[in-house]
Amino acid sequence: MPKHLVLQLAVTTAGALIGLTAVSSTAEAAVPPLSHPRIVAHFDRPAGQVAESVIVRPNGSADVGLILSRQVAHVTLGGRVEVLATMPLPADGGVNTPGPGSAAVTGIERTGDGSLYFLYSAGDASLTGLWKLRPGGKPERVAALPAASFLNGLARDDRTGDFYITDSTQGRVWRVGSHGGTATLWAAGEDFAPTHFFGANGVKVHNGAVWVSNLDRGTILRIPQTERGTAGPHQVMASGLDSVDDFAFTGRGDQLLAALNIPSEVALITPGKANRIVLDESDGLQNTTALAVDGETVYVASGALTTGGDANLLTAHLGHHD
Numbered sequence: 001m002p003k004h005l006v007l008q009l010a011v012t013t014a015g016a017l018i019g020l021t022a023v024s025s026t027a028e029a030a031v032p033p034l035s036h037p038r039i040v041a042h043f044d045r046p047a048g049q050v051a052e053s054v055i056v057r058p059n060g061s062a063d064v065g066l067i068l069s070r071q072v073a074h075v076t077l078g079g080r081v082e083v084l085a086t087m088p089l090p091a092d093g094g095v096n097t098p099g100p101g102s103a104a105v106t107g108i109e110r111t112g113d114g115s116l117y118f119l120y121s122a123g124d125a126s127l128t129g130l131w132k133l134r135p136g137g138k139p140e141r142v143a144a145l146p147a148a149s150f151l152n153g154l155a156r157d158d159r160t161g162d163f164y165i166t167d168s169t170q171g172r173v174w175r176v177g178s179h180g181g182t183a184t185l186w187a188a189g190e191d192f193a194p195t196h197f198f199g200a201n202g203v204k205v206h207n208g209a210v211w212v213s214n215l216d217r218g219t220i221l222r223i224p225q226t227e228r229g230t231a232g233p234h235q236v237m238a239s240g241l242d243s244v245d246d247f248a249f250t251g252r253g254d255q256l257l258a259a260l261n262i263p264s265e266v267a268l269i270t271p272g273k274a275n276r277i278v279l280d281e282s283d284g285l286q287n288t289t290a291l292a293v294d295g296e297t298v299y300v301a302s303g304a305l306t307t308g309g310d311a312n313l314l315t316a317h318l319g320h321h322d
Contacts, residue, residue, distance in 0.1 A: 020060060020077055020315055029282040033250075033268070033319040035282040036297060041079040043311040049073070049081070051141065051301035051311050053108040053154070053246065055116075062313065064290075064301060065108040065118050070156025072105060072118055072133060075313055085139045085287070088122050088127070096123030098169040099150040099198065103127075107154025107203075109163065117142075119151040119165060130154070130163060130176050130183070146170075153203035153246065160229075164210050166200035170203070173200060173212060173223070173231070185211075187223050187231040190210035202290075206254070211237070211257070213244045220247060220269070222259065238269050248291040250318060257298065258305040259288040266291070266300060284314050293318065 020040035030037045043049035048068030055063050062075045063084075070087040084130075087105055090096075094103030103122040109118055116133040120259070128151065130143040145151060145165070151174075153166040161178025164186065171193030175186040187210070192200045195216040202213040210223045210231070218241040224232035243261040250257060250268075257278070258267045264286050266279035279285055279300065286309045290301040296318045304311040 020062065020075065020313070022192060025197060027073045028281060030316055031268075031276060031278040034266075034278045034316045035319060036316065037279060037314055037316040039310075039312045039314050041075045041081055041313040043073075043313075044069075045304050045309075045311040049311060050303040050305060051289055051313060052104070052106050052303060053111045053118075053290045054292045054299050054313065055108050056292050056297075056299060060297070062292070062296065062299055063108055063110060063116055064313065065105045067101060067104045067106065067303065070103055070105050070120070072108065072116060072139075084116070085133050087122075087131075087139065090122045090124035090127055090168045092123070094122055096147075097121055097150065098123060098148055104150075106152050106193065107165070109154050111156070117154065117156070117163065119154050121151045123147055125254075126281065130165065130180065131268050131310050132180070143176040143183050145174060145183050148271045150198070150199070152201050153212070155203040155205050157205045157225075162229075164203050164205060166203045166212060168198040168201055168215070169194065171199035173210065179224060186210075187234065189234075191217070191219065191221055191234065191236065201244070202259075204247065205251065211247070211256075213241075213247055215243055215245060217259070218242060218244055220244065221255075233239040237271075238275070240275070241267060241269075244290065248293045250293055257293070259291050259300065261287050261289060261303075262306065264288055264302070266298075279314075284310070284312060284315075286310055286312070 050067040053065040125147040150169040152168040163176040165174040173187040198215040220238040223234040245259040247258040286304040286307040289303040292299040
């Protein structure tokens with residue numbers, strides 16, 4: 001989120017696709033390999049339901065993190081938004097949360113037993129950290145992180161069960177074990193740091209490496225995982241990405257889709273080829289925040305932070321073109 005989103009944060013408290021059913025259609029402008037974009041859920045933006053992250057369940061429904069309302073929610077196959085948990089405010093109301101000055105639920109992951117793991121930043125040592133929500137249960141914190149952190153992206157390594165967490169204000173990547181416990185600093189440095197507002201943002205574990213976007217710098221980094229589990233020398237894999245937020249791999253090697261927040265776009269990044277915009281505002285995007293790929297279906301969350309319009313979840317078909 002670029003700096004001019006701070007003010008709004010502070011003052012605002014497809015039918016043919018597998019899975020979610022379209023609740024409204026859009027004037028299709030998608031570019032191959034994406035097609036048939038459909039808005040499948042609308043969030044209550046005036047109530048603070050700003051979509052920030054998305055994870056797909058085995059049946060094609062989705063779970064999301066909602067920033068301003070501090071909620072974890074489930075989007076049913078019919079597009080109904082069901083709130084699973086609302087996080088408590090700290091005593092100061094969240095005004096000391098680093099960056100936006102507003103307590104926020106951000107990254108989300110899901111394990112095979114149906115438990116959801118998510119990030120909560122509140123500028124409070126007793127609340128900031130990685131939280132777990134068992135099916136039908138209540139949130140419990142499984143790893144504390146510094147109150148000076150704004151935790152943003154969350155990714156789980158399927159091989160080890162470890163979680164990787166981006167800290168956007170401090171420009172760090174933290175690692176937490178599969179069962180929680182002490183968070184350890186895994187990667188940091190200038191390429192992870194913010195220049196104005198947010199640095200390290202989205203994160204994914206892919207093909208023996210941790211990949212991280214930097215919103216301010218418009219880059220995506222690849223950090224190899226060494227045999228000891230430490231971070232190897234990182235490299236910039238993509239650049240020139242305006243306010244890049246989350247991203248997701250398409251399943252074709254290192255090809256990925258990146259959410260560009262302020263332009264309200266999704267970019268296709270293929271190694272060795274020019275970047276291409278494959279979804280934009282005409283498809284229903286408004287401040288694109290998060291992406292997930294499930295087979296041939298792409299899920300895209302829009303937060304509508306600066307547009308003030310429709311915060312929604314969109315799906316599109318992912319074809320086999322380059």
